[in-house]
Amino acid sequence: MPELLDPRAIGTDLARRDGAAKVCGTATYAFETPVERPAFAHIVQATVPLGRITAVDTSAVDALDGVLAVLTAGNAERLAWTDDRELAVLQDDEVAFRGQPVGVVIAETSELARQAADLLRFTYDEREHDSELTVDHPGLYKPDKVNAGFPTDTAEGDVAGAMATAHATVEQTYATAMYHNNPLEPHATTALWDAEAEVPLTLWDSTQGVHPARSTVAKIFGLERERIRVVCPYVGGGFGSKGTPHANLVLAAMAARALPGRPVRLALTRQQMFFLAGYRTPTIQRMQVAADRTGRLQAIAIDVVEQTSRIKEFAEQTGVPTRMMYASPSRRTTHRVAALDVPVPSWMRAPGECPGMFGPEVALDELAEALEMDPVELRIRNEPEKDPESGKPWSSRNLVACLREGAERFGWADRPPAGHRDGDWLVGTGVASSVYPTYRQASSTATVRFEAGRYAVEIGAADLGTGAWTVLPQIAADALDVPVDDVEVRIGDTRYPRASVAGGSSGTNTWGSAIVVAAGAFRDKFGGDPADGDEVSGDVDQAERDSDHAAYAFGAQFTEVRVHADTGELRVPRLYGVFAAGRIVNPRTARSQLIGGMTMGLSMALHENSVWDPRVGQVVNHDLAEYHISVNADVADVQAHWIDEHDPWVNVMGSKGIGEIGITGTAAAVVNAVHRATGIRVRDLPVTLDKVLAGLP
Amino acid sequence: MKPFSYARPADVAEAVRTVATEPGAVFLGGGTNLVDHLKLGVARPELVVDVRRLTSRAVVDLEDGGLRIGAAVTNAELAADRRVRERYPVLAQALLSGATGQLRNMATTGGNPLQRTRCVYFQDVTTACNKREPGSGCTAVGGSTRNHAILGTPGVLPDPTAAETCIATHPSDMAVALAALDALVHVQGPAGERLVPFPELHRLPDDDPSRDTVLEHGELITAIDLPPLAAGARSAYRKVRDRASYAFALVSVAAVVPGDGEIRLALGGVAHKPWRARRAEEILRGAPLTEHAVRGAMEAELTAAQPQPGVDGGNGFKIPLVQRTVVATVRDLALEA
Known part of the structure; x- marks a missing residue:
């Protein structure tokens, strides 16, 4: 029978490490990331439940000062991967559900973006839709x-x-x-595309997993993962709706790529949450x-x-x-x-x-x-x-x-x-x-490094408000056999090692296991008296697994x-x-x-x-x-x-x-x-x- | 969201003149409803005229023993006023059952009765609504009707394409209490001041659902008078809703027993306006307010009630619910005596 970690910090009711910052309002969420001269994007939604767009009239918008771009299927970039049709936004004229994004407007202010969105005129060839679930629906099938x-x-x-x-x-x-999942913080992103930079695409996104989000965006835009950075220190609730990227993230990235060098903010309105964030x-x-x-x-x-x-x-x-x-x-x-x-x-x-x-x-x-x-x-x-x-x-x-x-x-x-x-x-x-x-998820990696007398633990995990900022240090402290104050855990950034999504109630089990592996490897390699800069990584797949x-x-x-x-x-x-x-x-x-x-x-x-x-x-x-x-x-x-x-x-x-x-x-x-x-x-x-x-x- | 101009006139006369001469102008009070509508595109004014600092923010005693409430008095202030709590508990209770503390701190006496329906189709500019866009039709008929009217409607399943169709309810709690209190509304218009009895302020959709009240464009509520009630008078407001707080009434009842053998009953959540149950009042005049009598009177009142079917199960439950709620409210008032 395997032995459990000897609990010292584990089991104590350590106060949230991010608590003071949140209470004081200094914890920054995706939409409020400090950036220079942000532009604002607003999603335009289909007003028919099924059909095809036959015309788009942007003339009223063209007359508005301060509108930076209007993206529709007619001019949006072609995506590299379109198999996931929820995410293949603005790629064709088809409308598959009412509220589906049919455009995105980018402007100098959020008010102007919304005004312009109201002035866009879409003409549809509407088809009869079928949207009512019944116990004997003729289309019922057995999924694989x-x-x-x-x-x-x-x-x-x-x-x-x-x-x-x-x-x-x-x-x-x-x-x-x-x-409908309705976290207090709606789905939101601040996106920046700078083609000249080593990492051209940065997405400050409200997500349950910076690495999974990055992988999806990389696939959709045909970019190498290393050319994208996703950052998310804090999440104002997710409940699963931020576990996988939705159309808003693709549109934010698209909007940023249409305005190189200009950060773009995009948040769903509360009403849009009922169409685009899953349910x-x-x-x-x-x-x-x-x-x-x-x-x-x-x-x-x-x-x-x-x-x-x-x-x-x-x-x-x-x-x-x-x-x-x-x-x-x-x-x-x-x-x-x-x-x-x-x-x-x-x-x-x-x-x-x-x-x-x-x-x-x-x-x-x-x-x-x-x-x-x-x-x-x-x-x-x-x-x-x-x-x-x-x-x-x-x-x-x-x-x-x-x-x-x-x-x-x-x-x-x-x-x-x-x-x-x-x-x-x-x-x-x-x-x-x-x-x-x-x-417990199959892959996650943690790095332990000795820095200025303390232990830095880095893992690209996410804290949805659940407490990862706090409980991961407790686990690391016990695994390293040091007081919890000697441990700093860094999460929420793809600059840190790859970690799984915060989903399936698996976060602590998965990331904690990777941290314990890394801590054990660290002690094996460097003993109890490490030198500054000593560093080692550990993977969850090296942890004991019972089947x-x-x-x-x-x-x-x-x-x-x-x-x-x-x-x-x-x-x-x-x-x-x-x-x-x-x-x-x-x-x-x-x-x-x-x-x-x-x-x-x-x-x-x-x-x-x-x-x-x-x-x-x-x-x-x-x-x-x-x-x-x-x-x-x-x-x-x-x-x-x-x-x-x-x-x-x-x-x-x-x-x-x-x-x-x-x-x-x-x-x-x-x-x-x-x-x-x-x-x-x-x-x-x-x-x-x-x-x-x-x-x- | 459409850009608009903003004006803050020096006095009521200028405010009235400004709005009366500009068809695209609206008054702004606490903004708890209008600002939402600006964001949603439900209201698209050219000019917003802020009147919040122009009317009285005081509750003053009238010589006849009543109270005059300035239009700028907030819902929170009014609910906390000792005279209101002691003499008009129905009003204090109605105010406190509405919205949230934050909203009550903003909402005004003049603005609250003029808030618009929370019909979900009225609030969604992508669907047809005769109230928002006259002649476009009514999406609510046969749709989500849980919060919709059972009284004063043209019938079960009125024609959704007809320009006069509207099954919306008025959402204000305060207005139901004021209707039962026979309050008087001071209205300033371009042609001068007039008084409107509160029960006549709101109207049924009739041939124009876009109009919620009898006020003409440019007319501004400056104050509301509460007539005096005898010392032994009793009153109460009972609101029934889907959650314990921050929800509009499924049904509500304002009951006032002035002590002269009469009872005044106003119902919320059942009609396009606060509904004075005149027929029930008539039947109960001079009669002992037994449960049996009240139930019977309400049965008579509700003979014309029209339940609306709907994708959410419809609103037929409101008929027994409002009857039960009236019976319980009057019973509890009688126990107080």
């Missing part, structure tokens, strides 16, 4: 694989047989809405669950219907958690996708697990009701000894401990009866499980929901989560991540809903006044706890990812509590007051 490379379908045993003969069954359809597909989940009299599952099946765009496939792996969560002799998971004339979906916090822990965790609640069994106990009874999908033993699995501790903290045993009324409010309690896989265990973080969430007896208004006074996520490197930043995920899950449960108007072909509530996220007044007592977990198999830090698990299962816990309060089972999110009116006294 789903996101993260998972198989599209799995099956074992006899689900139909179990459904026909089991003591208790649930067969229901659940739906999650379309959701989570709506999902329709048909669940079948069968159990014997004691509550042991005989079958569990999920058949998922979801959407992608016609120009680029992104098939969310919604059915994946059903493959491993509970023991069952029979099991089926399928994904069917409709390719529509819609914007391109992408990663949003816990793709797969987030929507995929809704249907199943509500279905289990319905099963518990049918069996007249405590839903906590039902979950415990279906604890698998090994991973049902791979057959491998768990690296560690403490779902049961999370359920028990959560029940204890919440006071589950003494919860009020169904339909309990307290004054004007109906009170209900609910529970659901959480899960997220423990990932004999199934590695996941687990959790349990408990919630109290109050429903107003007159109006159906919903409030969630308590939301408690208990997680088992390996060793927690920094309790302060970890708690923020977990509470943030749970709050986003609460928001998904009660509020978030991108209202798609299939006649127009767009999200119509495309701003933060109309697209509701939970506000402070909606978020009351949210607590995140964890149990100490010693997992030697995941990595030398013993850490599992914590960025995404918090959002999984939350919405199901809320729906289950609403049912206990009102008797109404809401199977389509969000749970809004109109859906519970019928259950009120």
Whole structure:
């Protein structure tokens, strides 16, 4: 059994190293990078959902002083790589979805750029579009694989047989809405092209990965990677939407190349975020669950219907958690996708697990009701000894401990009866499980160098606000066996060694592993008394890698929901989560991540809903006044706890990812509590007051 | 975003004259709605006339026991005024249920009632909207209608291509309270001053949805009077929305019981204007305000209600919701007594 790093700095609640700079406003974000004489670019979007541009009239713009360039398909540079049609902007006259970029205007001020964008006149030959997902859409197909490379379908045993003969069954359809990642900082770039420079293209970009962004841009523009620098010290939130470059980055680079020597700033407006930054597909989940009299599952099946765009496939792996969560002799998971004339979906916090822990965790609640069994106990009874999908033993699995501790903290045993009324409010309690896989990316390199009496650790990683600036020094300090104050970690720049994307809750696991390798190599080579300038690199692929265990973080969430007896208004006074996520490197930043995920899950449960108007072909509530996220007044007592977990198999830090698990299962816990309060089972999110009116006294 | 000129006249008369003579001119108060519209291209004025410093920023006692609120008094100031909180709780509650602290610090008494609908199609210049662009049609019919009207509309599924079609709601909370209080609006126009009873300030779309109020171009609200209420009067505002704060009303109710056997009820979120439930008021006049009576009166009020279907599930739920909300609000007022 591998040994874990001896924790000294690890496990302490070191304050964020970038905290003071952020609070004081001195941390610079991409759009505010100090540059000389910036120009401003504004994206022009298609106003038809499908068709072809037949004419562009720029005459009104030509008369404006201060407009520096107008790029459209007619004059934009030809890109070297156009296979990714989301990124192949301004390459032809085709419009594949409403809101797709059809031009970019560059001007001396942002106001002028927007004015000019308004004055451009596009004429379209519009074609009939198809943008509405339905459960029986004629275009549904089986993708070759789903996101993260998972198989599209799995099956074992006899689900139909179990459904026909089991003591208790649930067969229901659940739906999650379309959701849009809305980090406070919109997607933004400051770009500079200087053909004479050694590194001609510099992109200060808000991204979850400077190296992956650079690789994509290099491919698109046919440039060597070394001729591009991507810089991103700080990110004002990403949630997956900044995990892969979107059209705005290509347009920013294009705009800069059209104005050599002139830095160009380009930010998406909040409204544009609803067209160009990715989103989570709506999902329709048909669940079948069968159990014997004691509550042991005989079958569990999920058949998922979801959407992608016609120009680029992104098939969310919604059915994946059903493959491993509970023991069952029979099991089926399928994904069917409709390719529509819609914007391109992408990663949003816990793709797969987030929507995929809704249907199943509500279905289990319905099963518990049918069996007249405590839903906590039902979950415990279906604890698998090994991973049902791979057959491998768990690296560690403490779902049961999370359920028990959560029940204890919440006071589950003494919860009020169904339909309990307290004054004007109906009170209900609910529970659901959480899960997220423990990932480690295949490539990342860290360099350790001794500089002026301190250790400099360089790795081209990203901190989305999650805490990488803070936790990586903790890991490096323990790996080098020095106080954390003796370590300076530098991230967020392609000048530092190549690092993976901050995605899949893999950042700390991956970059930390590379740092530990580099630190070990440094001590092996230079000992405990290095000379100034001594330097060595280490790769994550040199770290021990276990492939004999199934590695996941687990959790349990408990919630109290109050429903107003007159109006159906919903409030969630308590939301408690208990997680088992390996060793927690920094309790302060970890708690923020977990509470943030749970709050986003609460928001998904009660509020978030991108209202798609299939006649127009767009999200119509495309701003933060109309697209509701939970506000402070909606978020009351949210607590995140964890149990100490010693997992030697995941990595030398013993850490599992914590960025995404918090959002999984939350919405199901809320729906289950609403049912206990009102008797109404809401199977389509969000749970809004109109859906519970019928259950009120 | 279209460039515009900006003027800050010396007094109300000059401001009124300036706007009245320039068809492309608009008044600017707190700017909490207009500035958004400038950015979105919903408003494209040639000239923005800043009146924020021209009208009174004081709340003064009137001889009859009422209050006169200067048009420049902010929503935050008004909600905090002790006289308002004690004598007109319905207004203080309505103000505090609106927007956010930051917005209430900017929004003015004169500007708040003139804010425009939050219909998502009105706010998106790439879609047809009779209110924004007369004659272009109404995209809201059959679209996202959760926040739209159930009262004062032409019917279920009105013709979306007709120039008169509009199913928008008025978004102000303050206006609903003022309608129930029978406030009086002081309006300064090029031809002099006139008084408009608040319930008559806003209009139904009729044949011109682009007009939200009866004000003519160039007319400026300078003050709003609250008539006196008897010592035993009670009032309350109840707002029901999709989240606990910073959301427009799905439905809201302003209820005033002056103490003379009457009840005044104004509804928000249900119509193109703050909706005085005159029929329900009439039925309840002189009657004991039992739950049964209020429910029955609201049933009568809502017989003409037209739910709108929509891609978001429509707004039919507003009919039971507004009825339940009125019943609860009046019940709670009665408990106060």
